[in-house]
Amino acid sequence: MASTPLSILDLATVEADGSIADAFAHSVEIARLAERSGYSRIWYAEHHNMPSIASSATAVLIAHIAARTETIGLGAGGVMLPNHSPLVIAEQFGTLAELHPGRIHLGLGRAPGTDGATFRALRRTHQAAESFPSDVVELQRYLSDELPRNAVNAYPGRGTRVPLTILGSSMFGASLAAQLGLPYSFASHFAPQHLTSAVQHYRAHYVPSEAHPEPYVSAGINVVAAETDDQAEALFVRTEVERVRNFLSRGRERELTADEASALLDTPAGTEIRGMLKYTAVGGPERVRAELETFARFADVDELVTLHPAPTRAEQLTSIQLTAPAAPAV
Template sequence: MTTMKTKKFRGIPLSVLDLAPITEGSSAEQSFKNSADLAQHVEKWGFHRYWLAEHHNMPGIASSATSVIIGHIAGKTKHIRVGSGGIMLPNHATLVIAEQFGTLESLYPGRIDLGIGRAPGSDQATAFALRRTLHSQVEDFPLQLDELQAYFEVNPTARVRSFPGEGLHIPIWLLGSSGFSAQLAAEKGLPFSFASHFAPDYTLPALNIYRDHFKPSNVLKEPYAMVGVNVIAAETDEKAQWLATSQQQQFLSLRRGEPTQLKPPINNMDDIWDPFERTAIEKTLDSHATIVGAPETVKQKLESFLIETKANEVIINSQIFHHEDRLRSYEIIAEMMN
């Protein structure tokens, strides 16, 4: 396996969260081509890992078959870690996930991450279509996690075993947007990734819960927290703010219950949202965890974000309509790394 030293920003590794956006008038096929191209670029630029997220029934997100696209990206790259940010475990049989990620780790040894969450990644009707039942409860998630971990252990006496999967060391991360997964990650001694990019108000409380209650394990001796942030960078603040209207439109469509493909930038959001919608979306896309601007603006705000959160790692989402602008945004971030 080819290796390369990860570049860092102020001593912190930077990673990529890809929602595999389907832009207006485009297709999932083009989205996957764009994701592979982006992954190849960020690998060259020194980003640490490349994660994809499970969402369903979303016309603007192509990564619903998350394990499949992880394999595609890993096959198009050489050394960057590739994983899920995350797999929504209640949607799946734990054995299936163990087998899928056991397969991925066997194909791309030492490069696969398994980030898991407990949210459905969809609405209730879609959750039912995925699971054929809605009987699972929040309280079931720790048990599912125990089952998943057990499948990766060597246990010749178990009636059901994961092949491939058994005996493989695949890092399991817990993802969250509240205190529940923070508490569970601390209890289990696992790395934790918090979704600051859409739940900024809960970031510090969740990180405090994780760090204050962390119990060392054979996986991790000290807490390790990765925090999500939206970054849209361009040559000027004005262009970055214009590019950011695509993400604002995406959140507006979600708020209205009418998800769409990722729309092109527009000149004035006030033409399409009302004051209440604007307030709600600006609260979700809080300026602390949604950084929009020219290189110096991004640098200053990212530094402040790191000081505030004391994150061990940052994973960056950039919902930008034009692929070239998206590449340039990540390139600007890469240029800040030492």
């Protein structure tokens, strides 16, 4: 049986003692490694007002990475469409598609990707999420060859047919993707609760479209790979501590130490945060590959979106490289 295609979600993470420029340089390093190693594409997610994540301007970051790579697919995973005008997104990603034909992908989410105060600073309202389905259709029209009904075109954009994917962690996204005949990606790397029911619903209710006659599902999974199983298990423990430390340090005058975070692992808050890592492949290369294939069959997906949350840059790159043999050659 052929291995399930693998892609990567890169959050352009900023280290505690590093800079945003360092994060972007690391993203280039990840992309070049992924391109050499056979990953199919890399996704960049829109987040705002999060000092540890530098991928807020997804289109700009994709342009930067695309200019420094040659073949790997690059996409927004995703653009939070309620934050934007569909016309502006069509122009941005139409520009990218013209500059880098065949390499650009556009995932669309309904959540704001931030807190309420920042959402207001984006000059959006909570009602904007209610128009998400019609905004997706409007965006599709701007990227198609269809003549405009209201004399508005996206230049660049029109005719590029940038491939769209609906992102989600609930039944809403699954239903919309099925209705529109679009690929669907489930955020099981941090929201595992409704994975199987959402995928089942999507496949059962899928309406074939011209671009996508068959359903196509991807799902997120965390990967902690090391040279040996024992090393990977030890690395996963540190990864859990770092995740709890990051989350529970928010809003504090100082960040928690690793020892303080370790003491909170089994508290209700710590347990909930660790639960976000429910779907994580941990091990040496052989075990990771087996766990990825087991997860792909369990989730009934066509592609796996891997997130490598190891605490250090070097450990993250090692995890990406060791996981790569499970991916098909480009």
